[in-house]
Amino acid sequence: METQPSARDRLLDAVEVLIATQGVASTPVDVILARAHVSPATLYAHFGNKEGLIAHALERRLTRWDRIWQECAEIAQTPEDRVLSVFDALVHQRDILGPSRWCTFLGVAAETPVRGENLDAALTRDTELLTRRLEEFAQPLVGDALAGTAARLVLLVYTGVLGMILRGDDMGKAVADGRGIAALALRSLGADA
Amino acid sequence: METQPSARDRLLDAVEVLIATQGVASTPVDVILARAHVSPATLYAHFGNKEGLIAHALERRLTRWDRIWQECAEIAQTPEDRVLSVFDALVHQRDILGPSRWCTFLGVAAETPVRGENLDAALTRDTELLTRRLEEFAQPLVGDALAGTAARLVLLVYTGVLGMILRGDDMGKAVADGRGIAALALRSLGADA
DNA sequence: GTCTATACAAAGATAGAC
């Protein structure tokens, strides 16, 4: 017999899918509750308010994203492929976590010009995680002095790929384009190193 | 004596600034009306509903963006600079139209998973205009066969620059990074041509 | 074309019981 997930987990599951596919404003609390089969009071008891629930869901999603990315990074055969694994992870994530409209973190950021500190922290952590690991992966390739620059450039291209998906591009095409451009940038930096 | 802009123009001015800086969901109709010094009935008489007003404002903004970009393109000294003028136009636009949180068009797209056809058309036109002109500018540089690819790649980088601003980057820095990456991509394509 | 006043709907959050 299946053990049913707790109301708390059902809320996190529900809001993650809804935010990833519909966004914050298009996801009223009622819809979250209906999908999670949970009552309003339970949501507010656990998370305080809608934003608190979203912040928690994003924290969890970032952890999962990190794990998925690590798996892709471990498969990489060369230092360059290791940096570029961030693009493979995008496709891998979709297969595992399900489809999203573009990027859940950037999407929430775009929708919340003002936000509480918990939500803000969750969004900041996404950019920080990407930057930190890209820098770590780039270091063997371009050296200490240029690793930060490499991370910034790859993050820019990665962000561009996500934006192209929002513009309506097919993910496979955008990822392939981005991977190619990022490789160029890395080789250019590597030549300077 | 100054001629006051019509209620219609005041509405377009107000909503453009508000959407560019705050986004759709954070811009209730009341706030638009207050800023435009216009009554509710006037808005609905002219534009049907909030989305209609936004769609019109975006159309107007795209026209202005196009003009600004053309000015930047005319100054360019080389074919490569002409393609890359799209990045200069970003800075120029901020000086002329005032600050925005990142990209007004992508921002609205991110906030509206479902939308009416007028609004959808306005958003599509942005991507189309960018693609078409980038292709036109890239043609002398990389040839007919690769112009489409060049346009796609530069648009991806351009979109990445905007996304980096959403992540909190300084616009000057993001633009400089993007310009450099796009130049690399263009030269790589040019070498193939 | 534009205004005042108001209706209607949606959405976030809470009270009190079990």
Place this chain on the structure above:
DNA sequence: GTCTATCTTTGTATAGAC
């Protein structure tokens, strides 16, 4: 921890007059 029922606020849109 969780539910039912409800309150409050906010936001979109319309009626009717000038």
